Amino acid sequence: MTWAGQVRSITGFLLLASGASLIPVVTDDFYKIDVATTILQDLILAMSLRVVMNLGLLNLAHVSLMGIGAYVSAALAMRLGLSFWLTLPIAAGTAAFMALALGMLTLRLHGPYFFLLTFAVMSMVQLFFHSYLEDIFGGATGLIGVPRPNPIGFGGFTLPLVSKVSLYYLILVFWILAAAVLIRLEYSRLGLQCAAIKQSEAVARAVGIHTIRCKLLVLTLSGFLAGIAGVFFAHSRGVINSSDFGIDPMLKLLVYVVVGGVSNIWGPVVGTIGFSIASEFLRSFHFLETLLYGAVLIAVMRLFPEGIAGALQRIFATARPSPVPSHAAAGT
Amino acid sequence: MFEAALALQALINGASVALVYILVALGLTLIFSIMGIINFAHGEFYMLGGFSAYYLAQVAGLNYVTMLAATLLAVCAFGFCLERLLFEPLRAQPLSGFIASLGLLLVLQAGASILFGVTDKRVNSPFPGVLHGYGLVISRERLFVMIASAVLIGLLYSFLRWSKQGLALRAAAQESEAAALLGINVSRVSGLAFGMGCALAAAAGALLAPVFYVTPTMGGQPLVKAFIIVIIGGMGSLPGAVAGGALLGLLESIGPMFFSAATVDFLGFGAIVVLLLVRPTGLVKS
Numbered sequence: 001m002t003w004a005g006q007v008r009s010i011t012g013f014l015l016l017a018s019g020a021s022l023i024p025v026v027t028d029d030f031y032k033i034d035v036a037t038t039i040l041q042d043l044i045l046a047m048s049l050r051v052v053m054n055l056g057l058l059n060l061a062h063v064s065l066m067g068i069g070a071y072v073s074a075a076l077a078m079r080l081g082l083s084f085w086l087t088l089p090i091a092a093g094t095a096a097f098m099a100l101a102l103g104m105l106t107l108r109l110h111g112p113y114f115f116l117l118t119f120a121v122m123s124m125v126q127l128f129f130h131s132y133l134e135d136i137f138g139g140a141t142g143l144i145g146v147p148r149p150n151p152i153g154f155g156g157f158t159l160p161l162v163s164k165v166s167l168y169y170l171i172l173v174f175w176i177l178a179a180a181v182l183i184r185l186e187y188s189r190l191g192l193q194c195a196a197i198k199q200s201e202a203v204a205r206a207v208g209i210h211t212i213r214c215k216l217l218v219l220t221l222s223g224f225l226a227g228i229a230g231v232f233f234a235h236s237r238g239v240i241n242s243s244d245f246g247i248d249p250m251l252k253l254l255v256y257v258v259v260g261g262v263s264n265i266w267g268p269v270v271g272t273i274g275f276s277i278a279s280e281f282l283r284s285f286h287f288l289e290t291l292l293y294g295a296v297l298i299a300v301m302r303l304f305p306e307g308i309a310g311a312l313q314r315i316f317a318t319a320r321p322s323p324v325p326s327h328a329a330a331g332t
Numbered sequence: 333m334f335e336a337a338l339a340l341q342a343l344i345n346g347a348s349v350a351l352v353y354i355l356v357a358l359g360l361t362l363i364f365s366i367m368g369i370i371n372f373a374h375g376e377f378y379m380l381g382g383f384s385a386y387y388l389a390q391v392a393g394l395n396y397v398t399m400l401a402a403t404l405l406a407v408c409a410f411g412f413c414l415e416r417l418l419f420e421p422l423r424a425q426p427l428s429g430f431i432a433s434l435g436l437l438l439v440l441q442a443g444a445s446i447l448f449g450v451t452d453k454r455v456n457s458p459f460p461g462v463l464h465g466y467g468l469v470i471s472r473e474r475l476f477v478m479i480a481s482a483v484l485i486g487l488l489y490s491f492l493r494w495s496k497q498g499l500a501l502r503a504a505a506q507e508s509e510a511a512a513l514l515g516i517n518v519s520r521v522s523g524l525a526f527g528m529g530c531a532l533a534a535a536a537g538a539l540l541a542p543v544f545y546v547t548p549t550m551g552g553q554p555l556v557k558a559f560i561i562v563i564i565g566g567m568g569s570l571p572g573a574v575a576g577g578a579l580l581g582l583l584e585s586i587g588p589m590f591f592s593a594a595t596v597d598f599l600g601f602g603a604i605v606v607l608l609l610v611r612p613t614g615l616v617k618s
Contacts (some may be wrong), residue, residue, distance in 0.1 A: 294438025
């Protein structure tokens with residue numbers, strides 16, 4: 001079952017990635033490429049948020065981890081003139097470290113206390129970038145003119161990364177890497193331990209799973225990926241502001257993940273792509289977009305809390321007769 | 333001497349806003365104590381109260397006290413229906429309820445932006461003018477806000493303390509299963525608690541409408557303050573909310589004399605983090 005599932009997931013993502021790689025071929029509309037670039041960044045964010053939420057941890061500071069990645073990389077590139085290929089690992093590492101620190105502080109808390117605390121942390125991070133260390137992080141105006149990634153050189157051959165299309169492909173590569181890591185996680189020993197924790201934390205602990213260690217590892221990984229998404233956010237848009245990492249983008253991300261479905265690796269993919277495309281049609285009616293987000297979120301919570309992907313999975317699972325009796329399946 | 337007068341003046345101004353924030357926080361903590369849900373949409377009911385003040389008092393010219401009573405009743409009924417339709421079915425999963433409240437926040441805020449528009453709306457003060465005395469100044473408007481909040485807090489206390497419904501509410505908050513065994517209709521009591529909590533927030537919004545502008549996004553600030561207050565006082569504790577509000581009002585009125593506004597906010601959030609880690613049950617013993 002594990003192997004078949006893993007092969008199916010990998011095939012699915014390869015198909016999706018090859019489809020995505022065709023977008024700049026079929027269109028030369030820069031606006032569409034911009035939208036596709038944003039979708040890829042959001043996919044990294046949503047997929048990395050999902051693994052944490054799957055553990056029952058609603059991390060409202062996920063967007064701050066992205067913000068830390070964005071601000072650290074942009075500030076290093078602009079103030080010290082460091083190369084993108086140096087700021088990327090430093091910034092993602094900083095985000096991962098902050099995620100680890102957040103986890104070590106907060107994992108003793110449960111339920112509402114955890115997400116209230118992450119909400120406070122998110123507000124503090126936003127306020128920090130908005131009001132403190134103005135000569136480094138630009139204060140209320142934020143950072144303007146974040147440089148594009150530096151070209152990569154292989155011997156005599158250099159690949160410039162200035163055009164939108166090349167940037168799109170660069171982000172695509174990183175999304176594929178992120179997806180590979182997350183699929184691997186899903187089917188690894190750690191992933192199985194996480195699944196056990198999700199079902200019952202007490203039982204998981206009783207059978208010898210180090211639950212805190214699992215949660216810390218997943219949280220750190222998710223912070224690292226969020227940091228990478230933040231770095232690309234900063235260097236592809238060229239402008240960042242503390243409001244990009246506040247409650248509104250966080251809620252949008254949450255809608256992607258929850259509506260798509262937390263329990264399935266495809267959930268955030270369905271949610272992010274579906275909502276991003278729907279938003280394009282609603283962009284001219286700004287508040288209608290927000291209204292739709294909220295209404296769909298409520299409807300999903302009320303009608304099928306496992307999300308769209310989870311509901312589809314359930315429908316297919318019941319449609320296809322199970323090869324093993326259910327009591328035997330439960331034992332595997 | 334001058335310094336002392338200034339501090340006292342700041343304290344009076346702080347107290348009037350603190351009383352209103354206590355109203356918001358009491359609603360939030362009431363809902364949490366019964367339903368176990370942190371209502372992120374709570375600030376949006378504050379916003380609805382603000383718009384109610386604008387349309388009923390400013391545009392339609394209704395008397396301010398009548399308007400306040402109408403707002404309380406209407407929002408209470410609205411909250412009751414919301415609880416029945418939305419939160420009651422999610423009772424078993426507090427996390428789903430919380431996420432639904434985030435959706436409610438988006439819907440109410442966007443809905444208000446579409447229906448009422450995003451431009452700032454000014455509500456004239458029902459009681460213009462100021463009072464002087466002992467070298468201190470207080471506007472009649474703020475005095476009205478303080479008195480009305482105090483009356484509402486008093487009413488809530490008497491309702492919970494002496495009415496039969498209030499007793500049922502307290503029982504359900506303490507132990508909902510035992511309360512159900514004793515014949516209390518817990519789901520109706522939850523609806524009532526949610527409606528009353530929302531109504532308190534709306535009353536706060538209506539009271540502060542003349543002090544600040546009315547906009548669809550006005551609910552964010554009081555929501556954050558209510559969180560801080562509820563966490564200081566302990567989640568679900570009503571006396572804690574009053575004490576927490578008094579403490580926050582004190583800090584907010586004295587704080588800006590020493591720190592920048594950003595630092596005061598930063599310290600507020602820092603207080604949430606430290607308190608949740610060190611003493612999640614709050615500072616006040618209930």
